[in-house]
Amino acid sequence: MDRLAPWAFAAFVEANTHETAYRPPVVDGPVGPTIVRNGRELVNFASISFLDLERHVPVRRHFAEGALAHGLSTSGSRMTQGICRPHQVLEETIARHTGKERAISFATGLLANIGFVHAMSSSAHFDSGIEVRNRDTVFVVDRDVHWSIWKGLEGLDYGRNVHAFRHNEVSDLARVLDRIQARKIVVIAESIYSADGTMGPIVEILDECDRHGAISMIDDANGFMVYGPENRPYAREAAAIRERADFVMVSLSKAIGLEGGAIAGPAAAIDAFELLSGTSMFTAAIQPPTAYAAERTIDVLAGKPEIVDDYLAHAARLRRQMHEIDTPTTPTESYMLSVPIGNDAAALQMREWFVEDGYLVPVFSYPAVARNQALLRLFPHAGHTEEQMDGFLRTLLTYRRRLGL
């Protein structure tokens, strides 16, 4: 007898029509502007690590140095053993670059977000009489915030302790805040949203937080070390995140090209998060050599702004070229390119054709987005050659014509 039958996993997998969805293809070698999947090389528009950093920073050498000096594992909780030097230096570096008093790192960005929500809404009591009682916290979040935030909010009471406002609509946020009567309100929004590449109306969101006395947390996973300088888009939003947001979440797997995440904010809160987040204390940390290499990479990105400047120009060029061939993209100035396709079947057909022709292009279709609002979501890669970009544009144009789009 199959004791797993009540879970219906087999039927679930069988019902899936996309054969690769549950058994991911096997990738050999490093992922970069190209990727070798199941033995085939594809031009890669799916990598969330997009700066081709090895050209500028000897990341792998830094990693090896970190491994030799600090070992491969923290070998336990920072609360019992102490915090590894590379983590301490990394956290100070993140605090400095985000303009916050302190930062705490987590093994992944997802754990940082779940830990933040948990820390802001938990109650704890210790024998010494020390206690926090924050179960009465009310969260107000953009509907399109990352799954990790929603996962963190899952056990809370939606409609009472959790409310959502329409994606990027400040007037809806204001409406929700107007009707909430609570002493502890936390508003969560993202800078650049992964699904559509848009930048949230950060300044206006922070204005509403000020107006209603709410605490703000901006998930800057996609913007960290990309936006900020005046010559780049979204300098105003980046300045507001730095100067006005109470908390900011950063990811080390996007611009930094490694793995891990952190929450930065006021010192007392971050110190409390050591215990209250749960996802710091009860799980593994970033590996020490990764923490070491991340800190070195952040410093290089800050010291050599041309790395990101050149990348953003490269991404803007691809966007412009798409518009020149009458291919609409979601209106945003970010480096992410979302190309609305609409029909789910057409989008899935396109994905297959792209792979056949040597391109890896992520397709978001139902249920990732609403039915028949499928889109291509591309990350231009700093290592793409002009030939690869031109080839991709020609191929996309051919498909659009073939499908009558």
Next chain:
Amino acid sequence: MVNNTDILNALAKIVEEVTNVDSAEVTIEKSFTDDLDIDSLSMVEITVQVEDMFKVKIPDDQVAELRTVGDAVSYIANQR
């Protein structure tokens, strides 16, 4: 004594508060999803407010059964 019209008016006010849909649009024949374009997240918020206001309990599986505004009004009236 609260009658169905009172329930409808109060429900319409809640729907407007949660979704910004004009309360005048909230009439008994309207479908929450098809006519008023209210999604599942907003339905949860509406349900919570209805429960608080009318001191009733609407289980999750029951919410899915309340297709129209009229369904919801009848359900609330019967629970009271």
